[in-house]
Amino acid sequence: MVLSSHQYEVIRRKVRAELGIELGPDRKAMVSRRLGGIPEGPQLVSSMMAGDLAPPSLALLADVLTTNHTHWGRESAHFDVLIQWIDEQPASRALRIWCAASSTGEEPYTLWMACQDTERSGRGISLLATDISRPVLEHARKGIYEAEATTRLSAKWQRHFRPLPDGLVTVPEAAKRAILFRRLNLMTNPLPFRNQFDVIFCRNVLIYFDGDLRRQIIQRVVDQLRPGGLLCIGLAESLPKEVTGLSRLSPSAFLRSP
C-alpha cells in the first residue's frame, strides 16, 4: 500500500489522538507496510479518511501500529530494586503490582519470578499486566517462548521454565494463573482502577508519547500509585519535570511521596 502525504497526515493525527503515539514523518513507509500487510488495511484507511473509525477498527489499528519490542532480562536492575522493596514492606500487607505496557509477557512473568524470590514467595501479591495490543496479550497469556531467548535470565530464573518441543519453553502454570492480562489503552482518562497499586512498572512506552500528552499520561499513572509505592520507568526514559509526587530511588525507579 502506498499512502499519500495527506493520508499519512490523517493517520498520524488519528493515532496521536486515540493511542497517544507520536508517529514521526520518517514512519510513513513503516505505516504503509503494516497497513498494507492486513486485509482490512484499505478499509481502515478509508474509514480514517472519512473520519468514522469505529472502536473495533481502532483496536485493529493499535494491534498493527504499536511497536512491541521487549526481551527477557531487560533492564534487570529494576527487579533487584523490586525484591528489596517488597522485603521491606510489612508482611501483613497484600501487594498489588501493575505492569502497564506488558507486551508479549516477558516483563510481567519476570515480575512474577522476582516475587518468588521475596520473603513472601508470591503470597499476598496480585499482578495485573496490561497492553493496548491484542496479539501481544494473546502471546503473553499462552506463555510460550523461544528457549534461546530465556538464556539472558539468571540460571535460577531459567529453572522456572518447562521445555517444549522445537526449542520452545513455557512458563509455569502458577505464573499464568497469577497474572491477569487485560487490554488497556494508557490514554484512558480516568484510568479504570478503584484501588491504588503498590508497584507500577511502566517501562519503555513513554518514549512513544510526546510533549504534554506524555506528562498527562505519566501523571495519571503516578496517581494510581499509593504513597510509598514503587514506580519503574525505562532506563532510557525520563519523567517530565512537571510530574509531581515522586522521589528518585535509583536510576528510573521512584517512590511515591507520602
Ligand SMILES: C[S@@+](CC[C@H](N)C(=O)[O-])C[C@H]1O[C@@H](n2cnc3c(N)ncnc32)[C@H](O)[C@@H]1O
Ligand atoms: C516497546 S514495548 C515495551 C514492553 C515492556 N514494557 C518492556 O519494557 O520491554 C511498548 C509496549 O507499549 C504498548 N503501548 C503502546 N501504546 C500504548 C497505549 N496507548 N496504551 C497501552 N499500551 C501501549 C505497545 O503495544 C507495546 O507492547
